[in-house]
Each structure stands twice: as C-alpha cells, then as structure tokens.
Amino acid sequence: MHDDGETSPSTLRQLPSLVALCQRMAISNVERLTSLGVDFRFDLVRPILQHCSAETLSRLEQATPHLAQDTSDLWQALCFQVYPLLAQQQYSDEAPESWRDAYFVLRDLEAERLEAAGTRLRIQREKEELRKKESQIKLTDRPPPQKRSRGWGSSQPKSLLQKTRSDAAKMHKGLYGSPLMAPMSTLKTYRPVSSATMITATPTPSSAARTSSSTPGSHVTVTAVTRPCLKPLKPPNTAAISHSPVKHTPVAKASSIHSNSHNLKSVTSAPESQRPIERRPIKPPAAKKDPMAALFLPKNRIASQLPPTSNAKPRP
C-alpha cells in the first residue's frame, strides 16, 4: 500500500504491495493455518479468512479466542456458499442469532437429506435387482423344464427301452430328420403305472405337462419321473404319458409317447389324475401300437435293436 511518489506515476508500474502478496500467499495455503497469533488485525486477515473452509475457520476460532467476535459475517457467507438452497429456505426471512450455529444446523440437515436420498436409491436398486433375479438362473433341486430331449449326458445308463423312447422322442421332434406324421388320435392312452425303474434326471411331470400343453405338436418329455405322489395334479399328464411306456416294449414306448403327446386332451381328463396313484401294472398293449410301430424305426439302430412288431418285453 505504499505508493512511490518519487517519479511521475504514469511511468511507474504498480507492484503489488507486500501486504497484498502476503495475503495472497496465505490464502493459497489457508488450509494449513492453525493459528493466527494474538496481535493481528482483523482487517488484515479477513481476506484470508474469507477463503478458508468451515473447518479451518472453526479451528482458527478455537486457537484465537477473540476472533469469534468478528467472524459472524464470515459464517454467514459460508452458510450461503456451501448450502445455498437450504440457507435460503431457512434464513431468508430472519437472520439467526449465531451464524456459526446456523452453519452446523444446515450441515446436519444436508446430511439427513443425503441419507434419505441414499436410502431411497438403495431400496430402488434392490427392488430392481430382485426383479432381475427372478428372471435369472436359479439353482433348484429339481431339474428344470426341458424343452428338448436330452440325448446326451444322462447320469444313469439308459436301458434299451429308455433309449428307444428317447430316440422316438427325438424323431418326433425331427432331430433325425424323419418325417413326422400327425399322431393318430385313435391310439388309446395308457394308464400310468408306477415303475421301479426310474429314468434319471427326467423333467418333472409338471414341466412336461407344461411343455406339452403349450404347443400341440411339441415334444413331450420322454423319460418318466416316478414320484410317489408328489404332485397329484400335475403328474397325471406326464404320468399318463410317461409311466405307461415304461413297461412296454420299445415299440410300445415309441408309439405311446407319440400318442400321448398328442392325446393330452384325453390325458387331462379327470379320471386320469387318479392313475399315478393306482400303480397298476399295465399289460403291454402290443396290439394298439402296431399301426404306428412302423413309423418309428430308429435309424441309428442295428437290426437287432429295431423294435420288433408286437413284441412286448415287460420290464421288471
């Protein structure tokens, strides 16, 4: 603030005064201030304090006791600077007694608001994830509903009959390229029977029912699931479908599967629901399957494996 008066001012450059330089220096390092000492002039340090944060201001006030008397304006400025919206809401009408306390009140309010918003966000996100999870892959104990026949990786060795049945099912689906013919509705349905031989990892009866009922020509699960009355309602469909062929010859199985898949209407009739519980052994209805037997010659079988006509091999 010292102006040089020796020469004409127009040729002199106005160097910043040392005071100004020091203030600038202090401002750039304001966060490092811990104390202002005891013999300062408030006017001198005011520009510095205007640039410091709330924490620094608190710290300095604690260090230099009589600073607090003069800092009310500073706190007010801080309030509006840091929390503009809230400060306007709260203090637009009247000024609080202590701006310093007002600042801390505002800070707590802001923290609450953020907390509430954060909680809201979290809840929404969790809901969203929950919704997503429902459509994700879930681990269950039961095998999932199968849309296609499983031609590979069965965990138990398949019996001949089972293999034939699965092959027939595949053919029905067109996997082997054999032409499909509409199953003849003259074929009768077979009563479900409980079989000791469990065909492994088969789709659940319920799922089979689902898949078969979904599309008229869709493939029905080939393998049978023998569950002791787990689902009295749903199994009837598949039980009718699957149980009956278990004890039959490959021919019988092939045709029965095929017929059953398309004879759901008869299968789903009420009396059928009793079937799984009855556990009646079924005689191999060889005669019924003969018309269809010729259609289901598996292509990949050797001659000896071809389904014999009207031969029933009861399975134990």
Add this chain to the structure above:
Amino acid sequence: MEEPQGEKSSQPQDDWVRFISSDGYSFLVKRKVALASPTLRGMLDVSSNFAEAAMNTCRLEERGIVVEKLLEYLAYKSTFESAPKKEDIPDFMERIAPEIALELLMAADYYDS
C-alpha cells in the same frame, strides 16, 4: 558491502544502512531502498538520533527471516518500479515461503510496504 559511514541524512542517499533483527541478524541495504518504506524512513530520520547518527543502523523487532524478506521486497520494488511496462519482472510472490506469510503480513502492514 561497505561499512556505513555514519552519515547524517544530509548525505546523498547512496550509502548503506543496517537493520538489526530481534534475533541478532544484520541486514545492509542501500538507503534508497530503505526509504521506500515510510516507516523505515521515519525510523532512520526521526528515531533515536544517536543510533542513527552513529551507525546508520536501526533495530527492528521482527525476526531475522522476516526482516530479510521485508528488505528483499523493498529492494525488489525499488528495482522494478521504474521498469517499463512491457518488461516482464519476476514475481515476488514466489519468494515468499508460506511458513512466514502470516508474520510477513503483519510486518508488511506495520512497515507499510
């Protein structure tokens, strides 16, 4: 630096004056530089004639580093205040260590520079 000649203010302002800080450091500057500060000017002219007359010295109550920076600024100012506008001059702020900024602020204000 030459020894101060003990000249009175009637001397042309080309001699050196000494400033002694509170912790015993001595600083020699040209009289012209010292007069850039009104406070120092007053101290050199009016205060304790004996001290000033004898040795052209002045005792200051500041610490050594503070006095040093203060005088440095005065020298900087004297050197560059008459420089043409287009010339680039070094920035003095770089030479201020943050650690002394506050003390220097007080001193600068006191010595009105």
